[in-house]
Amino acid sequence: MSGTTSPEQIFEKVRGILVDVLSVEAGRVVPEARVILDLGAESIDLLDLRFRVEKAFDIHITKDDLAAAFGQTIETGEYLARFTVGALCGYVEQRLEQVHG
């Protein structure tokens, strides 16, 4: 995976992964869709999603990275609202820049 992956390419890959993992129609996977609240991801799906994103983009994602990116305030609902498809793509883009320059 080179550092020149465009935001559009990242979105297409992430969308494909979400369609496979969550068995949702591609049309529902839009940037503003919330992965848990709108697309129905369960905790095991988030793990599956992480593994597949790591493979697809050749990056290593730690639990701490995710907590830092999306916040840990699950109780207040902040995390649920912030964890959108667009935010996930933005996170991948940021990690690719960090890793591959």
Added chain:
Amino acid sequence: MVEPAARVSVILGGTGSIGAAVARRLAGTGAALVLVYLQDRARAEAVAAELRGRTREVRLVEGNVADAVVHERIGRTVADLGGHCHNLVHSVGLTSFKPILRVRPNQWDLILEVSARSLLDAVSALAEPLAAAHGSVVAISSQGASRFIPGYGALGPAKAALESLVRQLACEMAPRAVRVNAVRAGLIESEVLQYFPTGMREAVVQRTPLGRLGTADDVAAVVEFLLGPAASWITGQVLEVDGGFSLT
């Protein structure tokens, strides 16, 4: 590098309740420990710090045991420790707590890969170091392998596959003097209990002849036995460790 004769134990799920309890027991034998964990680095570092005062070496390997890359890392670590693997413990399980009819295909695949196929991956990757040490393998199974547990998702079928795999591996590895067994553990006191249906803990205690849930060390003690020389003529077996629950 350390001397080749040094005992090396690899524990998949080595920082979980049962895995860490096994590690504590094996630390007492002076074995070098390779603890494999999924993602909780802080917890893994805490377990390693506790054990480092009690044994000569503790190595941590992070990652998904369903990923071949992790097994390559484990193999390199074992090679660095002298190339022998005396003990391999598989204490890994993943599920989505819900009725089996609500388990989606990707969830089924991930649960089976992590909870069952990873034993095959580990034994394949460590076949030579295990044979070189005339090693022993123990997998942790659960009651769900042989009976219905409400809301257990796909973990019951995964554990059934794990037990079957133990028998296959036992026969195929026997000519190389490697033994493979399983412990079918009953419900133990651990953080995982919070995910089980309300009231299940009390119901299990009531049905258990010995009148209590198990502890991680209850299971670890049997794992230690199966790994050791006292079990040298036991292979391909699944030992119930459940306070008698399976009898009722």
